[in-house]
Amino acid sequence: MFQKYASFQTADFVADTDFIEWVRRPTAASNQFWQEYLEVFPHQHPALQQARQAVQLLIQEGRAIPPASKEAEQIWDSIEESLNFIPIRRIGFLAQGWQRWAAAAAVVLTLGVGWYFASSSKSSMPESYQTLVEEAETIQPLVEVVNKSEKPRVVNLPDGSVITLEKDSRVSYAKVFAGKNREVYLTGAAFFDVTKNPEKPFLVYSNELVTKVLGTSFRIQAFEQDKNIVVSVKTGRVSVYAHKSSQHPDPETTGMLLTPNQEVRFTRSDERFNRTLVKKPVILLSKEEMQQFSFEDAPVSQIFEALEKVYGVDIVFDEEVISNCRLTTSLSAETLFEKLEVICEGIGATFKVMDAQVVITSRGCEKID
Incomplete structure (x- = not known):
């Protein structure tokens, strides 16, 4: 039709x-x-x-x-x-x-x-919240919620999703998600807890960036005056791409895919993506599952593999180089980066984050007979 x-x-x-x-x-x-x-x-x-x-x-x-x-x-x-x-x-x-x-x-x-x-x-080339909202309202009226208070404001969407709207932020959405997508417009910062619905993707338009999810939790910071837009993922997966890429047959291929504990910084001036890990990666497993991660004189490669499961991050290392490295430790107390510092110090190695991956550099360990 x-x-x-x-x-x-x-x-x-x-x-x-x-x-x-x-x-x-x-x-x-x-x-x-x-x-x-x-x-x-x-x-x-x-x-x-x-x-x-x-x-x-x-x-x-x-x-x-x-x-x-x-x-x-x-x-x-x-x-x-x-x-x-x-x-x-x-x-x-x-x-x-x-x-x-x-x-x-x-x-x-x-x-x-x-x-x-x-x-x-x-x-x-819509780039501002106001422009995006005005264009959306040519199709259907939107509801706008503004938070001018010091405390976060909870916004319940018609599909059961929940937005925690931060100070000096506003969001607009339709009273009923009638189309094929669930579309929300944001300026400022907010945390989204999205109800899963694979048949109706959830799209957040924040200035020049589009964030697409099926059901997950994530945070967006996109104030009009900021030079960057930051999207960080807590659970699930999201794809982010520049708004102008919407004209592309498959716009997601022009952006980035984010998984838990990852974030992307989108530079508005040159539309450049920079993916990294969030400042404080959270544990993705239950307390019961965490109890098994206690190591005594274990290969360090095994400890790194455990960290990958606990935080959902990729740790890149040369297994042959660290084959003689062994440690006794647990993964219960420190943060991810604190754990990595302790482990690397114990085996004389260093680490750095590159494109949301932890890269380990080591000269190896002496073999103990």
Whole structure:
């Protein structure tokens, strides 16, 4: 049912009777139709938004009755002159009424001549919370929650997910997640505990970054004034990618996958990802499972493998080099990095974190007969 609009450009939308009717008199059914359309063709979001602005503009200007044909021709001549006489397909000058002027406004918006919008190109690259929310509300109204208090504020979403909203932060979402995705818009910082639903992915839009999950818990820090956006994962898995990658057939392949105790720092200026471990990795196993991790004169390789299971991190080491290294220790008291310092000190090794992995450097240990 969406195929008709698969290759539409801005001018095509504005000249479409059903599209015009939706902008003029939106209904629950038409809102859902266009929301689902954008989920199927996310790359059409800029064209749809520009077309909606054009239709709204014409409604505000009262262009129900077009001026004389001669004036219309002059408008098109001016557009072509601004574009150094690049030929433009003239839409509907033989037609009467709305479509002719709608097409003209659409072309003005698409080509950036700037009669009505000085920066229409910016609308095709949403980067701020306000812009993202305004675009989302062209499809359906959103609920906004703001936390101006010193204490975290708990927000219960319609799907059972819970957001802990931190100070000076705000979040917007639909009253009902009716489409194929559950979409939330954030500025500031918040912890998300998402209800699992593999059939309806959960998407968080935070400035230039999109975080996609099926069901997990994670934290996002994305204040408007900050140079970086940080996403850290507590449980489950999330994928993060730049918002502009939404036009890619598979945007997740352009970003990064995060697992527990990992975080990514997204530099907004150059859209660069830097994955690492969180400052204080948490234990992922139960107390009962932890009881088995007590070692007496055990191979250090076995201890490293245990740490990988306990914290869900990758520890890279040369098993042959440390084959003679043995220690007596337990994994119950210190943090991950404290444990690593103790182990490395005991075998004369060092460690560093690279791309969310712990890399061990060692000269080995003398063999004890």
